Amino acid sequence: MANTKKVIIVEDDRDINELIAYNLRKEGFDVEQVFDGLSARRRLAEEPFNIVILDIMLPGIDGFDICREIKENPGQARTFIVVVSAKCHEQDKLYAHLLGADCYLTKPFNLASLLNAVRQISANFDKEFLVRNSSVRV
Amino acid sequence: MFNSGLKKKIAELNSALELLKERLNTLENENNRGRAILDSMVEGVIVVDKDTRVLSLNPTAEKIFNTTRESALGRIFLEVFPNNDIAEVIALVLGRGEFISRELNLVWPVQKVFQVNASPISESGAVSGCLLVIHDITEIRRLENMRRDFVANVSHELKTPLTSIKGFVETLLEGALDDKENSVNFLKIINNHADRLNTLINDLLDLSHIESKGVALKKDKFALSILVDEIMPVFRSHAKKKGIEIRNEIPQGLQITADRSKIEQVLVNLINNAIKYNKEKGSVRIYSEPLASGIKVVVEDSGAGIPAKDIPRIFERFYRVDKARSRELGGTGLGLSIVKHIIELHSGSVGVESTEGLGSKFWFTIPK
Numbered sequence: 001m002a003n004t005k006k007v008i009i010v011e012d013d014r015d016i017n018e019l020i021a022y023n024l025r026k027e028g029f030d031v032e033q034v035f036d037g038l039s040a041r042r043r044l045a046e047e048p049f050n051i052v053i054l055d056i057m058l059p060g061i062d063g064f065d066i067c068r069e070i071k072e073n074p075g076q077a078r079t080f081i082v083v084v085s086a087k088c089h090e091q092d093k094l095y096a097h098l099l100g101a102d103c104y105l106t107k108p109f110n111l112a113s114l115l116n117a118v119r120q121i122s123a124n125f126d127k128e129f130l131v132r133n134s135s136v137r138v
Numbered sequence: 139m140f141n142s143g144l145k146k147k148i149a150e151l152n153s154a155l156e157l158l159k160e161r162l163n164t165l166e167n168e169n170n171r172g173r174a175i176l177d178s179m180v181e182g183v184i185v186v187d188k189d190t191r192v193l194s195l196n197p198t199a200e201k202i203f204n205t206t207r208e209s210a211l212g213r214i215f216l217e218v219f220p221n222n223d224i225a226e227v228i229a230l231v232l233g234r235g236e237f238i239s240r241e242l243n244l245v246w247p248v249q250k251v252f253q254v255n256a257s258p259i260s261e262s263g264a265v266s267g268c269l270l271v272i273h274d275i276t277e278i279r280r281l282e283n284m285r286r287d288f289v290a291n292v293s294h295e296l297k298t299p300l301t302s303i304k305g306f307v308e309t310l311l312e313g314a315l316d317d318k319e320n321s322v323n324f325l326k327i328i329n330n331h332a333d334r335l336n337t338l339i340n341d342l343l344d345l346s347h348i349e350s351k352g353v354a355l356k357k358d359k360f361a362l363s364i365l366v367d368e369i370m371p372v373f374r375s376h377a378k379k380k381g382i383e384i385r386n387e388i389p390q391g392l393q394i395t396a397d398r399s400k401i402e403q404v405l406v407n408l409i410n411n412a413i414k415y416n417k418e419k420g421s422v423r424i425y426s427e428p429l430a431s432g433i434k435v436v437v438e439d440s441g442a443g444i445p446a447k448d449i450p451r452i453f454e455r456f457y458r459v460d461k462a463r464s465r466e467l468g469g470t471g472l473g474l475s476i477v478k479h480i481i482e483l484h485s486g487s488v489g490v491e492s493t494e495g496l497g498s499k500f501w502f503t504i505p506k
Contacts (some may be wrong), residue, residue: 012462013298015327019305023312035462057294059461065423086297108301109309 005050005122008032010040011084012058016107020053020084029122037061041069046073051121056085056092059096063100069094071100079091080121084109093120182272188265190215192226202246202274220247221346224254228268231256235265241275250276291456293339295471299331307424310394334468341472344403345378346481355397355483362389362435365398366424369406377413380420387425394433394504400480401504405437408500412439414467415498432486443494452490453478477502 003137011017037060056063182199210218259267308325366386407422412422420440427434451457456471458464481502492498
């Protein structure tokens, strides 16, 4: 099944944003890039995304706030959040998880780990889709 | 008979009085010595009785809580020092008769961090009071926080370029090497970030060298205008690309006494910023103003200026008005901090005046 899932990358460092975008596009994802918290908030309010790749230290609104807002929005209940941050303290990871982040990678991250996480999340979506469709048939 | 008996008694009384006087003297001396020790202590000392009435306090305690001995003695602790955290410690000591040591973050009546050591005073087996020794550790905690923030900032600044380097190398290894359109660009990005790491490490080393107390200035008398002319070629190509005109308006004969290589670093950092944050076809002016106490050197640009809210923090390490822009332009966030430290080593001062949209004037002074 083709990966047409929508991913938004929220990362203020242009090169890192580009790095993630290049690799996810290669995997077949529909990728959108934003570079600050405010644009992320606006885009996430406009339409649902399947996966959010989220930096924490952002200009304007930080990643923790974005995380909370996504989880508080019923329309985004099925959105997966992958945090990618240079903050490496356990308390930051815990905080992100409490706010609803599904995965936390610290910078510098392994590209393979990031791609694996996204692939797994994506496979999960496919499984859910099949289960839902089969139950409809029954 | 009677007389001699009386004389003897009087003599005895006299010697007893002498002894008493001596004892009193000794006691007074001891008391004075104790007082002197208490008075000279950097810690605040307060003694209260079992009803928490203040029996004694030293000058440091007076200073900490902004009170006086006269107004404090004999009053209930909470009346004099309206703080519940310390009162609670006293109550615990009086109740349990045990030594207690606590770090307290006070907001009222003063905003400070204290290490409070409280011991019971016992008389014939019963607790009759409490001795408080209060150590002001606000500055120690502040420095610790600063150091922690600095380490966090440095690691963030190091990790960001590393993330790009590692990520793009992995991308190339995963097959992007064959992507002719992008692979060269990826290699350029890797190269840029390696350069950035190098600049950052150099700036960190400079800063740590300047900050270490023992750094010796090699002061010389030299012509400032010639120094400015000498460093111009460094900026020529960058300025030409943006069409920026740099004018050295320092008077030819002006001489200053300072560490030449350090002042060179100050000027390089300031002129570099003035070009980087300038508009296309803008200008940079370097001029001086005589002061009664020395000389003021100004580097003026015609760039976007600095928002008023950022001005008080602009010389702080890693503080950036526009983080993304600064990174794009290769800034480490340490340049102005280095400038400030060098000038302060020369007992001068630094500052900035800026109007948004019109430009900024960064200045420093060098005393005679």
